[in-house]
Amino acid sequence: MKFGIVIFPSKSMQDKANSFRKRYDPHYALIPPHITLKAPFDAAEEKAKEIAQELDNIVSEIKPFTLKVEKVSSFAPVNKVIYFKVEKTSELEALNEKLHTGYFEQEREYVFVPHITLGQEMSDAEHSDVLGQLRMMEFHHEQIVDRLHLLYQLEDESWTVYETFQLGKDC
Amino acid sequence: MKFGIVIFPSKSMQDKANSFRKRYDPHYALIPPHITLKAPFDAAEEKAKEIAQELDNIVSEIKPFTLKVEKVSSFAPVNKVIYFKVEKTSELEALNEKLHTGYFEQEREYVFVPHITLGQEMSDAEHSDVLGQLRMMEFHHEQIVDRLHLLYQLEDESWTVYETFQLGKDC
Numbered sequence: 001m002k003f004g005i006v007i008f009p010s011k012s013m014q015d016k017a018n019s020f021r022k023r024y025d026p027h028y029a030l031i032p033p034h035i036t037l038k039a040p041f042d043a044a045e046e047k048a049k050e051i052a053q054e055l056d057n058i059v060s061e062i063k064p065f066t067l068k069v070e071k072v073s074s075f076a077p078v079n080k081v082i083y084f085k086v087e088k089t090s091e092l093e094a095l096n097e098k099l100h101t102g103y104f105e106q107e108r109e110y111v112f113v114p115h116i117t118l119g120q121e122m123s124d125a126e127h128s129d130v131l132g133q134l135r136m137m138e139f140h141h142e143q144i145v146d147r148l149h150l151l152y153q154l155e156d157e158s159w160t161v162y163e164t165f166q167l168g169k170d171c
Numbered sequence: 172m173k174f175g176i177v178i179f180p181s182k183s184m185q186d187k188a189n190s191f192r193k194r195y196d197p198h199y200a201l202i203p204p205h206i207t208l209k210a211p212f213d214a215a216e217e218k219a220k221e222i223a224q225e226l227d228n229i230v231s232e233i234k235p236f237t238l239k240v241e242k243v244s245s246f247a248p249v250n251k252v253i254y255f256k257v258e259k260t261s262e263l264e265a266l267n268e269k270l271h272t273g274y275f276e277q278e279r280e281y282v283f284v285p286h287i288t289l290g291q292e293m294s295d296a297e298h299s300d301v302l303g304q305l306r307m308m309e310f311h312h313e314q315i316v317d318r319l320h321l322l323y324q325l326e327d328e329s330w331t332v333y334e335t336f337q338l339g340k341d342c
Contacts, residue, residue, distance in 0.1 A: 001182060008331050011172060011216060015326040022327065029200035032331040045182060149332060155186040156193065160179050160203040161320060161332035 001045055002153040003162075005055070005099055006034035009067060009116065010143045017084065017116050024082065024119025024130055031159040033116050035067075035086055037148060038099040041106055048152070052163050054103045055150055058095070060170040064146035065091035072118065072134040080127040082134060083115035084141075091167075095148070172216055173324040174333075176226070176270055177205035180238060180287065181314045188255065188287050195253065195290025195301055202330040204287050206238075206257055208319060209270040212277055219323070223334050225274045226321055229266070231341040235317035236262035243289065243305040251298040253305065254286035255312075262338075266319070 008014065017033035043051060068087040075081045086092070096112045098104065119130055147166050151159040179185065188204035214222060239258040246252045257263070267283045269275065290301055318337050322330040 011323060011325060011331070014331060018325060018327050018329075029329075032325065032329060147334070152182060154182060154189060154203065156189050158189075158200075158203060160182070160185060161335065163318070163335045164332065 001043070002040045003043055003048075003051060004036065004040045004151045004153070004159065005038040005148060006031075006036050006151060007067075007145055007148050008032055008034050009069075009141075009145075013069065013084075013116070013141050013143065016139075016141070017118055020082075020118040020134070024122060024126075025117060026121050027117070030157055031151070035092075035114050035116055037092075037095050038104065038106065039109065040153065045152075048150075048162055052150060052165075055163075055165050058098045058104075059148060059165040059167050061168075062091050062094055062098075063168040063171045064144050065089050065167075067141075067143050067145045069116070069139055069141040071139060072131070072137070073115075074127070074131050075113075076127060076131075078110075080120065080122055080124070081117055082119040082122075082127065082131050083117045084139065086114035086116065088112075088114055091145075172214070173211045174214055174219075174222060175207065175211045175322045175324070175330065176209040176319060177202075177207050177322060178238075178316055178319050179203055179205050180240075180312075180316075184240065184255075184287070184312050184314065187310075187312070188289055191253075191289040191305070195293060195297075196288060197292050198288070201328055202322070206263075206285050206287055208263075208266050209275065209277065210280065211324065212275075216323075219321075219333055223321060223336075226334075226336055229269045229275075230319060230336040230338050232339075233262050233265055233269075234339040234342045235315050236260050236338075238312075238314050238316045240287070240310055240312040242310060243302070243308070244286075245298070245302050246284075247298060247302075249281075251291065251293055251295070252288055253290040253293075253298065253302050254288045255310065257285035257287065259283075259285055262316075
């Protein structure tokens with residue numbers, strides 16, 4: 001089945017993101033607002049505990065960090081995805097790196113740009129229109145991130161949390 | 172904000188439940204299929220870590236157990252809720268009891284009947300019709316439960332997982 005690894009930002013950030021996702025993101029009902037650390041990957045259901053163990057080793061060495069969101073951006077023209085841009089910290093980079101090498105070897109389709117998706121699968125006109133509006137709004141969000149989540153996908157494409165992992169237990 | 176404590180059954184059970192929930196449960200998109208151990212309760216966001224600590228103490232003393240589902244039932248006439256009936260084990264009873272006393276003091280609205288909701292908020296006619304059909308089907312599901320989840324609710328009434336707790340660490 002498919003697994004994924006994400007950070008859920010705080011409730012206030014999720015509420016803010018959902019106010020846009022509700023209208024502009026067809027994945028709105030499938031998963032709460034999130035920062036993807038590792039794109040969905042295939043593994044047998046029985047591997048869940050092993051994956052969790054490996055993940056535990058990784059997160060224990062990375063300290064909780066401050067997550068900052070200051071603006072809305074888009075991956076256009078490559079992808080018409082509108083998102084909250086998340087400041088790239090050394091912790092996010094380290095997590096992303098460790099989740100694509102060694103046990104978690106996986107080729108990245110894109111360079112890692114940490115983000116919270118707000119809208120996707122829009123027409124060209126809607127994308128420009130929404131992006132224009134959101135770019136003019138001011139956002140300042142700052143919070144501590146102290147955990148991440150291992151998820152698996154159900155048949156209907158929605159995601160369920162398998163386990164949470166707290167950062168920095170061995171720091 | 173509102174917190175809740177649930178068990179997510181295995182992927183196969185969730186897929187089965189969702190095949191019905193999709194049609195019959197308006198809460199389908201708000202939360203994956205689950206067994207509620209403690210009804211939603213109010214607490215400040217800052218209390219999350221404290222709640223997690225208390226929960227950690229409780230689950231460490233209760234061993235993983237076998238969850239069995241054998242039939243579909245309904246809470247009618249009290250509530251027109253159709254559900255997978257989950258066999259009441261001593262572990263489920265102990266969890267429910269500990270989550271309604273001491274730190275987690277909360278008055279129960281109903282007697283604890285562990286279940287996975289499949290349909291609700293239906294008309295009388297639809298309820299009878301769906302229940303009649305599902306009662307005739309055979310279900311046999313058995314799995315080990317080794318974890319539970321603390322969730323919080325967003326403004327749009329959907330739920331996000333705050334933390335997972337593994338049963339029986341101190342057993």
